[in-house]
Amino acid sequence: MTVALDIDDVRVTLGHNEVLKGVSLSVQPGEFVTLLGASGSGKSTLLNVIAGLQKIDSGHVLFDGENVERRSPQKRNVGFVFQSYALFPHMTVGENVSFPLLAARRPAKERAAVARETLELVQLGGMADREPASLSGGQRQRVALARAIAANPRVLLLDEPMAALDKQLREHMQVEIKSIQRRVGITTIAVTHDQTEALTMSDRVAIMHDGCFVQMAAPTELYRHPATEYVAKFLGEANLVPLYDGRILPVDGEEQKTGTAVIRPEDLEVLPLDAPAMAWSFDGIVRVVSFQGDRFRIEMDTSDGRVLVCTLPSTADVSLLVPGLPARLACTDPERVHIIFPPEILAQPLAVGSAV
Amino acid sequence: MKNPLAGVIGGFRYPVVVLSVAIGLLLFVPFAVLVATSVTSGQLILFPPQGFSLKWYVSVLGDRAWTDPFWLSMGVSLAATAIAVLLGTSGALAVHRIVRPGVGRLVRTLFILPIALPPVAYAVGLHRINILFEGLNKSLVVLVLGEAIIAMPYVFVLVSSAMNRVDPALRLAASTMGASWPMILRRVELPIVLPTVITGAIFAFSVVFDEVVLSVFLTPPGTQTFPLAMLSAAREAFSPNLTAASTMVSLAALALLGIVTVVGNRRARGRRPVRKVSST
Numbered sequence: 001m002t003v004a005l006d007i008d009d010v011r012v013t014l015g016h017n018e019v020l021k022g023v024s025l026s027v028q029p030g031e032f033v034t035l036l037g038a039s040g041s042g043k044s045t046l047l048n049v050i051a052g053l054q055k056i057d058s059g060h061v062l063f064d065g066e067n068v069e070r071r072s073p074q075k076r077n078v079g080f081v082f083q084s085y086a087l088f089p090h091m092t093v094g095e096n097v098s099f100p101l102l103a104a105r106r107p108a109k110e111r112a113a114v115a116r117e118t119l120e121l122v123q124l125g126g127m128a129d130r131e132p133a134s135l136s137g138g139q140r141q142r143v144a145l146a147r148a149i150a151a152n153p154r155v156l157l158l159d160e161p162m163a164a165l166d167k168q169l170r171e172h173m174q175v176e177i178k179s180i181q182r183r184v185g186i187t188t189i190a191v192t193h194d195q196t197e198a199l200t201m202s203d204r205v206a207i208m209h210d211g212c213f214v215q216m217a218a219p220t221e222l223y224r225h226p227a228t229e230y231v232a233k234f235l236g237e238a239n240l241v242p243l244y245d246g247r248i249l250p251v252d253g254e255e256q257k258t259g260t261a262v263i264r265p266e267d268l269e270v271l272p273l274d275a276p277a278m279a280w281s282f283d284g285i286v287r288v289v290s291f292q293g294d295r296f297r298i299e300m301d302t303s304d305g306r307v308l309v310c311t312l313p314s315t316a317d318v319s320l321l322v323p324g325l326p327a328r329l330a331c332t333d334p335e336r337v338h339i340i341f342p343p344e345i346l347a348q349p350l351a352v353g354s355a356v
Numbered sequence: 357m358k359n360p361l362a363g364v365i366g367g368f369r370y371p372v373v374v375l376s377v378a379i380g381l382l383l384f385v386p387f388a389v390l391v392a393t394s395v396t397s398g399q400l401i402l403f404p405p406q407g408f409s410l411k412w413y414v415s416v417l418g419d420r421a422w423t424d425p426f427w428l429s430m431g432v433s434l435a436a437t438a439i440a441v442l443l444g445t446s447g448a449l450a451v452h453r454i455v456r457p458g459v460g461r462l463v464r465t466l467f468i469l470p471i472a473l474p475p476v477a478y479a480v481g482l483h484r485i486n487i488l489f490e491g492l493n494k495s496l497v498v499l500v501l502g503e504a505i506i507a508m509p510y511v512f513v514l515v516s517s518a519m520n521r522v523d524p525a526l527r528l529a530a531s532t533m534g535a536s537w538p539m540i541l542r543r544v545e546l547p548i549v550l551p552t553v554i555t556g557a558i559f560a561f562s563v564v565f566d567e568v569v570l571s572v573f574l575t576p577p578g579t580q581t582f583p584l585a586m587l588s589a590a591r592e593a594f595s596p597n598l599t600a601a602s603t604m605v606s607l608a609a610l611a612l613l614g615i616v617t618v619v620g621n622r623r624a625r626g627r628r629p630v631r632k633v634s635s636t
Contacts, residue, residue: 051532073531080532086525090547102543103534151533 002029002186003064003154005050010059012045019045021211022059032181032188034198036234037208043191046208047157050189052076063154074103076155079148079186083160085140087132093119093143094128100151118146122180138169145177149184156181158190162197174200195235199223207231223264225338232262232340239263239308243339248304260340265297267336268310270320271328280337281330282308286321300329387606394599401594412600422601425585432500432581433564439504440560444511445553449545452519464516471509478502479573486574499574503564510563511556518552519545551620558616562609 005027012020019042027033035043048054050061052073061069068076079100087096095102097118098111106114115128122142132140141161148156161177162170178201181188192198198205199219206216207230215227226232229240241248242257263280271281284302296312298321310329312318321327331337389403397407416422447467454460470478482502486493522545530540546553568583575581580588582605589598 053528053532073528074534074536076532077534078532080529082525082529084523084525086523086529088526088530088544088548099530099535099543100533103530103536103539147533 004029004062005155005187005189006060006062006065007046007050008060008062010046010049010061011057012042012049012054013057014045019211020049020056023208023211023213025206025213025216027187027189029187030185032178032190032201032203034190034192034202034205035208036192036195036198036205038193038234040210041208042211043193043208044159047159047189047191050155051078051080051157077151077153079151079153079156081141081144081148081156081158081161083163085144085164087140087143087147089132091132092128093124093130093132093135096132096143097128097146097150099147100153104151114150115146118150119143121149121183122146137165138173141165141173145180149180149186153186156184156186156188158188160192161190162192162194170194170197171200177201199235207234226262226340229260229262229340232260232338237265237309237311239265239268241306257342259342262338262340263331263336265309265311266295267331267333268308268329269332270310270312270316270318271330271332272320273326273328275328278330278332279334280332281328282306283326283328284308286323286325286327288323289318289321298329300327390599390606391603394596394603396596399595401596401599412596413604416597416600416604419597422585422597425580425582426605428579429565429582432496432503433561435496435500436503436507436564437557437561439500440507440564441511441553441557443504444508444556444560445515445549447508447512448515448519448549449541451516467512468509470505475506475567475569478506479570482570483573493574494576496576499570502570502574503567506567506570507560507563510559511553514552514556514559515549518549522548555616558612565605 005025007023007025009022009024010020011018011022021042023042023046025033035046037043045054049056052068052071052075056069059069060067063076088099091099094112094115098115101111101114112128116125119125119128122145124139124142124146127135127139127143132143135143141164145161158177162173165173174197181201190198190201199222202219204216204218205222207214207222209230215222215231217225222231223235226235226238232238232240239262241261241263243259243261244257248261261280273283282300282302284300284306287299287301287307288297290297291314293314295314296316296318298310298312298318300308300310302308308329392405393401393403394412395408395410396402396405397409397411398405444467447463451460451463451467454463479502482498486498492498526544526548527540530544531537535543566583568581568587571581571584575584582601586598586601589595589601
């Protein structure tokens with residue numbers, strides 16, 4: 001029963017605050033799209049709009065080409081996993097999971113069967129008679145997920161699904177949710193402010209900022225080719241180097257920059273100081289070398305007053321890097337350097353196509 | 357065994373202990389005297405009692421001057437409690453749904469207002485109504501309604517504070533699962549606040565059962581509520597009937613409280629352990 005989901009120029013104003021400034025989004029059946037953004041970016045509002053919990057000022061929400069923006073939440077047939085899970089404390093796990101079927105007035109036998117099957121799917125078989133209060137955080141989240149998909153909804157919506165879990169469990173559940181979603185094959189929209197979560201789970205990630213989409217693309221594309229400096233900084237660490245005509249601009253330079261080079265810390269390597277200079281090499285004084293278990297993290301003050309960050313595998317030889325002494329960092333593969341052009345040069349609309 | 361509070365209170369510890377004991381005695385001594393005087397074998401309320409006998413209890417239980425007011429009070433209290441629970445609970449659930457904060461505050465205040473109203477003024481007003489409509493003063497209608505209004509705020513306050521502790525996402529979750537609002541009310545909200553509603557009902561009942569001001573003005577001629585019977589018994593003759601009757605209602609109240617506590621504890625305990633997994 002999974003559907004294509006279309007959001008067309010949706011606007012929402014809360015009080016005097018324009019929360020969504022005309023956002024559009026096209027999701028294919030079975031696709032997993034994550035809305036990623038800082039708090040206040042409008043991502044949760046958009047999720048509520050899809051569920052029908054938030055009224056819209058203008059625009060359209062379409063399930064398989066059919067307008068649903070005037071339908072109440074009851075009539076949209078969506079599954080919603082809340083941040084707090086919102087499990088009914090007075091019901092057993094099984095009663096929670098089969099609640100959507102109770103609401104649809106299905107017979108008790110069918111409800112029990114569906115609860116059992118769905119709980120098997122989330123690996124909680126045999127837990128139907130437990131009380132939610134007796135479950136661990138991860139188990140509760142599975143119950144919430146089972147309840148959201150029990151009645152074969154058309155769209156699955158996840159609001160910060162991992163917020164209440166500790167780090168280790170979170171990574172485990174990200175993979176788990178993704179695999180359940182793939183097995184059920186349901187169109188899924190998730191909201192998060194955690195970039196790792198977004199990159200791990202999604203087919204596509206939509207970055208939201210201030211009520212608009214900034215970029216929407218597959219995780220690798222988004223990380224490798226960010227459209228703006230905001231995206232580059234939001235997703236992982238990035239060294240942003242201003243350019244003028246393909247040249248690296250000095251920090252106190254007069255010229256207007258005509259682009260920004262994005263160099264990821266893991267794409268920089270250490271070169272000997274007497275090696276011949278190359279296009280993307282930077283000389284400077286090492287500031288900090290810190291060992292982080294799986295890698296080294298190096299900060300360097302460049303000679304023109306910038307700070308560069310470089311990460312090296314934990315097996316790397318860092319004997320050349322001594323805080324306070326000069327060093328040379330370089331990106332030896334120019335392919336790895338991504339260049340962002342400012343909008344007036346880019347002068348073309350944001351690509352919104354599916355990019356799987 | 358060091359008491360961490362000891363260090364904080366320091367030299368003030370002894371006055372605090374003395375004060376607590378004094379307050380405790382203030383509550384306990386009258387009750388002890390009440391019980392003691394009710395088991396006297398003499399004819400007067402005297403402390404210490406003379407001899408031991410339960411004859412005053414037998415006398416009260418067989419005396420319609422006591423049993424009639426008791427059953428009248430039970431009837432009035434039950435009816436008024438039912439109305440108070442209905443109004444207070446639905447009011448609390450409704451106020452919780454009001455979106456605009458200003459309106460919500462206003463309605464909330466209106467529901468709590470009866471607590472602040474001086475009962476005498478209220479009783480006089482109701483008494484006028486009773487006189488205006490002939491025949492009404494022979495019935496218990498105005499008394500029951502008046503008592504219900506006085507008891508309603510207790511239910512309202514308890515239930516609305518329980519509603520505030522309920523995750524607002526529960527209602528949203530239920531609605532995304534296709535539940536209409538009557539179903540959300542019946543299957544989600546009411547079951548969650550039900551224990552609080554029962555507590556509220558007990559509060560309301562005890563408030564009404566004890567209430568004497570409205571009874572004075574609104575009880576139909578020739579009948580008495582239980583507190584009125586006690587009042588007139590105290591004024592007319594100092595017979596140990598009075599203390600025997602008081603002891604009995606006090607013990608009944610304690611028993612009720614005990615049952616509620618035991619049942620409440622059992623419910624709370626029943627929630628935690630894993631129930632036997634049966635195949636559904």
